[in-house]
Amino acid sequence: MSFAGAKWVWMNGAFFPWNDANIHVSTHALHYGSGVFEGIRCYNTADGPALFRIAEHLERFMYSARTHSLAIPFAPDQIEAAISELICRNGFKSCYIRPLCYRGSRELTVNPRRCPIELAILAWPWEPLHGSSSVQSGIRACISPWKKFHSSMMPATAKASGQYVNSILAIDDAVEKGYDEAILLDVDGFVAEAAAENLFLVRNGALFTNDEKNSILLGITRDSIIQIARNLGYTVTIAPLRAADITSADEVFLTGTAAEVVPVCDVDNTRIGNGECGRITRRIQEQFTRIVSGQDAAYRHWLQPVYRASEVPA
Numbered sequence: 001m002s003f004a005g006a007k008w009v010w011m012n013g014a015f016f017p018w019n020d021a022n023i024h025v026s027t028h029a030l031h032y033g034s035g036v037f038e039g040i041r042c043y044n045t046a047d048g049p050a051l052f053r054i055a056e057h058l059e060r061f062m063y064s065a066r067t068h069s070l071a072i073p074f075a076p077d078q079i080e081a082a083i084s085e086l087i088c089r090n091g092f093k094s095c096y097i098r099p100l101c102y103r104g105s106r107e108l109t110v111n112p113r114r115c116p117i118e119l120a121i122l123a124w125p126w127e128p129l130h131g132s133s134s135v136q137s138g139i140r141a142c143i144s145p146w147k148k149f150h151s152s153m154m155p156a157t158a159k160a161s162g163q164y165v166n167s168i169l170a171i172d173d174a175v176e177k178g179y180d181e182a183i184l185l186d187v188d189g190f191v192a193e194a195a196a197e198n199l200f201l202v203r204n205g206a207l208f209t210n211d212e213k214n215s216i217l218l219g220i221t222r223d224s225i226i227q228i229a230r231n232l233g234y235t236v237t238i239a240p241l242r243a244a245d246i247t248s249a250d251e252v253f254l255t256g257t258a259a260e261v262v263p264v265c266d267v268d269n270t271r272i273g274n275g276e277c278g279r280i281t282r283r284i285q286e287q288f289t290r291i292v293s294g295q296d297a298a299y300r301h302w303l304q305p306v307y308r309a310s311e312v313p314a
């Protein structure tokens with residue numbers, strides 16, 4: 001991944017050239033992770049670039065901020081307008097968008113309250129997290145020795161910067177061992193989620209996933225896939241899952257804004273199904289792709305066009 005093609009960054013109400021969007025090293029969030037963020041995708045559609053489920057992303061962003069006592073000095077519609085203008089200025093047809101609200105520089109006690117609240121928005125073209133081929137051919141994962149933090153320690157349903165140290169330990173361990181991704185169990189030994197994706201499994205033609213009782217972030221892609229799968233006629237059961245349910249599943253896949261819908265073909269060197277992307281995973285992926293590219297009228301309300309069709313950059 002690189003940020004190639006990203007020219008502008010939005011910071012606290014103004015646009016800065018990418019190389020000038022800098023902060024001081026005394027920034028509180030850099031030391032203690034005192035920030036909240038979102039990951040949003042903009043997809044190329046026949047109506048031009050369109051934001052996928054922007055209302056839900058901004059709702060979660062505001063919830064994360066409230067949970068961490070960050071009074072974002074901009075309203076959701078102002079943030080959405082800033083995102084749209086940022087995409088226009090950068091001339092992107094599709095991209096990943098990263099709003100970040102964080103405690104800035106004033107002092108470095110752990111208490112964040114005297115540090116200013118800053119808001120920045122980045123956008124850059126980004127292929128699926130595990131690479132374009134991952135959505136076809138799948139990835140290899142391990143069950144992490146690191147447990148997902150319990151929601152009584154930090155609210156897992158909020159998307160805060162500092163909590164990603166837990167994910168970083170897990171993914172670093174997985175990559176060191178030669179895997180692509182880590183699956184974290186919760187403190188009770190049930191499946192939580194991957195480093196930055198939710199988990200689904202397929203057994204006997206039905207789908208299973210867990211919820212916030214297992215300390216997961218309630219992914220917007222997860223919610224989309226639950227709706228898509230049910231609309232395709234599949235049963236989706238939401239219940240705690242065990243590690244053994246993964247290795248005995250017919251199919252396993254992960255969902256996330258960055259990763260999209262990615263099959264897991266091998267967990268701890270145990271092949272899942274026939275070791276390839278499963279039939280139901282493929283069907284759901286294809287439907288997801290149709291929806292995000294604006295080809296399914298029934299889901300058009302999930303897409304918010306960034307430009308009018310006549311303004312789409314050449």
Ligand code: PMP
Pocket residue numbers: 039193194195196197198216217218219220221222255256257258
């Ligand atoms: N879990 C974690 C820990 C994540 O960071 C993400 C990515 N935001 C997800 C799940 C998936 O969430 P979403 O589908 O909203 O991107």
